Amino acid sequence: MNTEGPTQEEFEKLLRWLDPDRDKAGEKYQKIRNRLIGVFSSRGCCDTDDLADKSINVVTSKIDWLLGNYVGEPALYFYGVAKKIYLESIKPKPPPNVDPPDPQPQEVEELATHLDECLEALPQPDRDLVLRYHEFEKQEKIQNRKSLAEKLKLSRNALRIKVCHIHSKLKKCIELRLRGSST
């Protein structure tokens, strides 16, 4: 299977295959890439970005054939290629059934410092929500979240999605700080 980088011409053909509008094609490309990363991470792959890019490169290298022959949802073709890439990645030896090492305390503490600063940078309602959402344990935690949802007039599901979005903002903030502290 060819996993070398695509040519610019092939890449442009790929985008047109995804959508005639270049901006929309770019969005679809990014969406497919994110989905592949999501699937690879669910399967426990370490180098998810690399595997996703390899999958995309293989599809791109076949674009001429695809344009003339493939009928169906492009994302599913990418998935089919990704499955093969995954199997190849574990071919030398299947992943061992051993536990990966736990995060180190220093790593967690450093992140907690950045997290604290990023929480401060959040709008107050979001900050209060995420701190209150994670209070208590076990049964009390469940009751607390139910009360929070009722107070905010949200369904339980909408509340968990909202908190997850706030988590995403916090993670992006932390990533920027980590990059800043490493330069």
Add this chain to the structure above:
Amino acid sequence: MESTNHDQARIRDYLLGRLSDEEQQKIEERLMIEDNLFNELEVSKCELTEEYCANELAQSERRWFKQHYLASAKGRQEHVFALALDLLKPPVPAPQKLNWFERLQGFVKVHRWALAASASAALVILVAGPFIFRRPPPTSYAFTLTSTLGRRSSDEARYFKAPLTRDTGELRITLQLPEGVTRGTDYRIELDDRSKTTSLKAASQDANSVVVVIPAASLREGLYALRLYTLKPDGTEQLIPGEYLFELMSPERLTAPNPEQQTR
């Protein structure tokens, strides 16, 4: 638009290794093209990581989750994030501990006259007690559970709450079989208390349910998961997807009664 209850349950099954290869492929194909389902995947990854850190997953679930999602680069980041968030929680203050003498001093000081009266009553109880306070026979506590397969995955619907008292002799649990799964002629049940699993036999069964009886002496307060296996004629067994979740607690902690609750 939010994902359906069934999709939420399927995504959890996917992330906890409960799907067959074919089911895994189907869900991954859907993840590639359905926005809501992919969003649900991302939310569930956060939640399961939190549950992992809080030790709320069954042992087999913990093992799978740690060796798969948490082993990925993204999963590790999520794990560190969840631990960091935990560090920022205010600590629950531990109750102040007095030694036994301090506790006794405090009690006597407050209840001097009551102690004198109760000493007299105690003498009466010692004589008449065995005849008056005979312990009632142990009870069998029965309830019905439905599988997590196809159920809403929101926390409050996951664990059926059941009381555990000194008089509970056994739990008689009816496990309703999910629709569409292959029925068997015999079943094995696995009880998971998050530290060990115990194999149990079905006490009885019919077309729609399996009954398991668990002696209460082997149980304590906490979270439990039951898994059901169909026993095939060739001696192999097949796990029925989904779990049956319940929590045992003292009657004082139990608040609202469950509609499925029965006692004998």
